[in-house]
Amino acid sequence: MVRDLDSEPLSGRMAEAALAYVREARTPVDPRPASTVILLRDTAAGPEVYLLRRQQSMAFAAGMTVFPGGRVDPTDSTVADSWSGPPPAWFAARMRCSAEAAAAFVAAAVRETFEESGVLLAGPSSESVVDDTTGDDWEADRVALESRELGFADFLHRRGLVLRADLLGAWAHWITPEFEPRRYDTRFFVAALPAGQITRDVTSESDQVAWMRPADAVAAVHAGELLMLPPTYVCCRDLTPYDDVATILAAAGDREIRPVLPAVRVEGDQAYLETT
Numbered sequence: 435m436v437r438d439l440d441s442e443p444l445s446g447r448m449a450e451a452a453l454a455y456v457r458e459a460r461t462p463v464d465p466r467p468a469s470t471v472i473l474l475r476d477t478a479a480g481p482e483v484y485l486l487r488r489q490q491s492m493a494f495a496a497g498m499t500v501f502p503g504g505r506v507d508p509t510d511s512t513v514a515d516s517w518s519g520p521p522p523a524w525f526a527a528r529m530r531c532s533a534e535a536a537a538a539f540v541a542a543a544v545r546e547t548f549e550e551s552g553v554l555l556a557g558p559s560s561e562s563v564v565d566d567t568t569g570d571d572w573e574a575d576r577v578a579l580e581s582r583e584l585g586f587a588d589f590l591h592r593r594g595l596v597l598r599a600d601l602l603g604a605w606a607h608w609i610t611p612e613f614e615p616r617r618y619d620t621r622f623f624v625a626a627l628p629a630g631q632i633t634r635d636v637t638s639e640s641d642q643v644a645w646m647r648p649a650d651a652v653a654a655v656h657a658g659e660l661l662m663l664p665p666t667y668v669c670c671r672d673l674t675p676y677d678d679v680a681t682i683l684a685a686a687g688d689r690e691i692r693p694v695l696p697a698v699r700v701e702g703d704q705a706y707l708e709t710t
Contacts, residue, residue, distance in 0.1 A: 441699070441706045441707075441708050442664070442706060442707045442708075442709075443704055443705070443706055444698075444704075444705045444706065444707055448614075448705075448707075449704075449705050451613050451614060451615065452611070452613040452698045452700070452705035452707070453700060453703070453705050454613075455612065455613030455698065456613070456698060456700045456705070457700075460613070462612035462613070462617065463615065463616070463617050464617070465609055465610055465617035465618050465619040466505050466506070466617065466618050466619065467505070467506040467535070467538065467539065467542075467618070467619050467620075467621075468503060468504060468505045468506060468542070468618040468619065468620040468621075469503055469504070469506060469539050469540070469542040469543035469546060469620065469621050469622075469623065470500070470501045470502065470503030470543070470546075470620055470621070470622045470623070470665075471501060471502050471503060471543045471544075471546070471547045471602070471622075471623050471624075471625055472501050472605060472622060472623065472624045472625070472669055472673070473501065473502060473547060473551065473553060473625055473626075473627055473633070474624060474625065474626050474627065474679045474682060474683075475626065475627040475645065475679065476678050476679050477647075479647060480647055480649075480676075480677060480678070481647070481648070481673070481676060481677075481678055481679050481682060482645040482646055482647050482648075483501070483645070483646060483647075483648055483651065483670065483673065484501070484502065484551060484627075484633055484643070484644075484645055485499050485500070485501065485643065485644055485645075485646055485651065485666075486499070486500055486501070486502060486550065486551075486642070486643050487499050487500075487642040487643070487660075488500055497661055498661050498662060498663055498666070499651075499660045499661060499662050499666065500662075500663070500666055501622075501666060501669070502546055502547045502549075502550035502551050502553075503543070503546050503547075503550070503620070504542070504546040504549070504550070505542070505618070506538045506539060506541075506542040507542060507545070507582065507585075507586065509585035509586055509587055509588075510537070510538040510539075510541035510542045510545060510586055511534050511535075511537050511538035511541065512585070512586075512587040513537065513541045513586060513587045513590060513597055514537060515587075516587060516590040516591060516595065516596050516597055517537070517596060517597050517599060518557075518559075518560035518596040518597065518598055518599060518600065519560070519597075519598060519599030519600030519601070519602075520599055520600060521533075522534070522536045522537035522540070523536070525537075525539070525540055525599070525604065528604045528691055529604055529607065529621055529691055530607075530691065530693075539621045540597070540599050540602060540623075541586055541597060543555075543602060543621070543623045543625075544556060544586075544597050544598075544602070545579060545586045547625070548567070548576060548579065549576060549579055549580045549636075550636070551633045551634065551636070551643075552567050552568070552572075552573075552576065552631075552632070552633060552634035552636050553567070553627060553628065553631050553632075553633055554567050554595075554628075554631070555597070555598050555601045555602065555625055555628065556590060556595040556596060556597050556598055557595060557596065557598055558594055558595060558596070559596065560596060560598070560600075563598060563601070563628040563629070563630075563631075564595070564628070564631070565628070565629065565630030565631065566630055566631065567631060568632065568634065573636070575589055575593075576636065601625050601626065601628070602623045602624070602625050603623060603624045603625070603682075603683050603686025603687060604621065604622075604623055604686060604689070604691050605622045605623055605624045605669065605686050605689060605691075606621075606622035606665065606668070606669055606672075606689075606691065606694070607619075607620070607621055607622070607691050607692065607693045607694065608620050608622065608664075608665040608693070608694045608695075609693055609694065609695040611695070611696045611697065611698060611707065612695075612697075612698070613698050619693075620665065621691075622665065622669060623686075624682055624683060624686050625683075626679045626683065633645070648670040648671070648673035648674045649674045651670045652667065652670050652671050652674065655667055655670075664696060664707070664709055665694070668709075694709060696708060696709045
């Protein structure tokens, strides 16, 4: 069955939260800024995306299959002197936010991707990318970043690296529905897996990782084999027409990035999530 995101019935914890929000006229919490990266690679069967299944113990999106990503950290906006590619103002125009916010979103995207997959979109120059991040020293830095013992700007400075903003393409903008107790204002980016680097199952927030063709991920959701929140599902669905990573990255430059804030509708004892 094809998923109907125009009006999707909610169940379980999400339904309980939505019904309580509407019936008790609760005030929504402010969404926190976050970034997500749709990491891509080419295969003979077409492009694949990197997906993680979040631990059941997680407070947000438990058991859901997601892309690497997470909250913006206060230090993420301080990487301007280790930046290569289109300036923050260029991303700001694409994402309809301030240049400072854009810099933080892009930096968070790169940092979170490294923390959750071991893939680093940075290099010693504007023409190069780190080709191997599997050593013990890299892992020590990844853990320090994840625990916030090390700031991202300090990490780049110490290693003499520049963030390769040119490797990221803005793709989408989703805001968590107002009924959720934890909310995020999330910018989605696309990026190719750098040559020589490999993904690693390193983050403690997931219990399973996989590379999948977007069409296979969508089919798995329809079959009930994967659980996805609407943003992940829609991004996978939107990627299905493309034949390779290069065309996806090129398409990112032409997309209109508009915020999507799903709303809740209640009929009797049933809550519905509406994205249009």
